[in-house]
Amino acid sequence: NAGVMQNPRHLVRRRGQEARLRCSPMKGHSHVYWYRQLPEEGLKFMVYLQKENIIDESGMPKERFSAEFPKEGPSILRIQQVVRGDSAAYFCASSSLLAGERGTGELFFGEGSRLTVL
Amino acid sequence: AQTVTQSQPEMSVQEAETVTLSCTYDTSESNYYLFWYKQPPSRQMILVIRQEAYKQQNATENRFSVNFQKAAKSFSLKISDSQLGDTAMYFCAFVGASYDKVIFGPGTSLSVIP
Numbered sequence: 001n002a003g004v005m006q007n008p009r010h011l012v013r014r015r016g017q018e019a020r021l022r023c024s025p026m027k028g029h030s031h032v033y034w035y036r037q038l039p040e041e042g043l044k045f046m047v048y049l050q051k052e053n054i055i056d057e058s059g060m061p062k063e064r065f066s067a068e069f070p071k072e073g074p075s076i077l078r079i080q081q082v083v084r085g086d087s088a089a090y091f092c093a094s095s096s097l098l099a100g101e102r103g104t105g106e107l108f109f110g111e112g113s114r115l116t117v118l
Numbered sequence: 119a120q121t122v123t124q125s126q127p128e129m130s131v132q133e134a135e136t137v138t139l140s141c142t143y144d145t146s147e148s149n150y151y152l153f154w155y156k157q158p159p160s161r162q163m164i165l166v167i168r169q170e171a172y173k174q175q176n177a178t179e180n181r182f183s184v185n186f187q188k189a190a191k192s193f194s195l196k197i198s199d200s201q202l203g204d205t206a207m208y209f210c211a212f213v214g215a216s217y218d219k220v221i222f223g224p225g226t227s228l229s230v231i232p
Contacts, residue, residue, distance in 0.1 A: 033220065042209060042224040043163075056219050089161060093220075106153065107211075107220055109163035 005074075006092050006110035014118050019079040019086070021113045025094030032075045033107060034067060037089045046090075049075060082117045089114045120145045122212050122223035130229040131200045138185075139195045139226050141210030149215040152186065152193045155222075158206040166208070169193065200230045 005024040013019050025032050030051050035043040036059075045059040049069035060067065064082075069075040079086055093107035121144045131137035143152070154166040169177045169186050176184050181201075185194045197204055210223040 035222070043222040045219045045221065048219050059219070091163065093163070106151075106165055106168060107163075108165075109155075111160075111162050 004092060004094050004108050004110035006090075006113050008113060009111065010114050010116070012116045012118060013082045015083055016081050019082050019115055019117075021077040021079075021090050021092075021115070022074040023077070023092030023094075023110060024074040025092075026096075026108050029094035029096050029108070031095045032069050033093045033095075034075070034077050035091045035093065037091060037112070039088070043091060046077070079115070082115070084117045087115055087117045120147075120212055120214065120221050122210050122221050124208075124210055124223035124226050126226045127224070128227045128229070130231055131197075133200055133202060133230055133232050135200055136196060136198045137200055137228065139197075139208050139210075139228065141193045141195070141223055143191050143193065143210070143212050143221075143223075145191070145212065145214065147214045151213050151215075152184075153211040153213075153220075154182070154184070154193075154195045155209045155211060156204075156206045157209065157225075158203075163209075167195065197228075202230050202232060204228060205230045 007022050032049045034046040037043050047060050047067045048056040052071050064080045066078045089112045091112045092110045123142045150171045152169045156164045156166045167177050167179045167182050176186050181198045183196045207225045207227050209225045211220050213220040
């Protein structure tokens with residue numbers, strides 16, 4: 001399966017613990033996006049990364065949240081000291097856009113990671 | 119800043135009938151891409167249809183078509199011959215030609231009634 005892979009699909013944490021969500025983009029894709037979806041709401045942009053670079057993190061809370069996309073390995077969304085308000089589905093998407101080239105802009109989504117904070 | 123608005127939080131349609139979902143957006147860019155994504159109860163996000171702003175012809179994909187009005191910044195989705203499997207949340211999305219973040223609307227929950 002060459003699609004976007006997210007794991008874990010479901011994660012339960014107690015308040016104060018750390019949550020790590022992983023995303024492997026589609027083969028050949030170097031752009032990764034993270035979105036958060038609260039219950040009964042739409043997708044809110046969090047962060048846009050290329051390999052080893054954060055391009056846009058304007059949607060990320062300033063504290064407790066961080067993201068990386070290393071040269072090797074999956075992208076990681078890390079939430080420290082989780083609170084109940086962090087409970088949500090976190091979606092990763094990738095695209096094949098290359099800087100300076102026209103692309104389609106289409107995002108390919110993973111199945112999401114559902115975080116529940118007790 | 120770009121924004122995407124979907125003014126219909128919920129809609130319903132009888133099976134086999136046609137329904138139109140509305141979307142408007144705001145941008146100062148002249149070239150961009152617009153999308154409709156579907157999120158069924160499984161929560162998997164699925165691309166339904168894509169429109170490039172520099173193309174005047176409206177995109178179509180089988181039973182799905184769009185009415186793209188660039189001057190009005192409107193991008194509606196028409197679903198013909200609605201099927202039960204069309205029941206889902208539908209999100210309108212925008213990305214500028216500068217390839218920054220994709221902006222999603224708040225979504226429209228569509229229910230197809232047998």
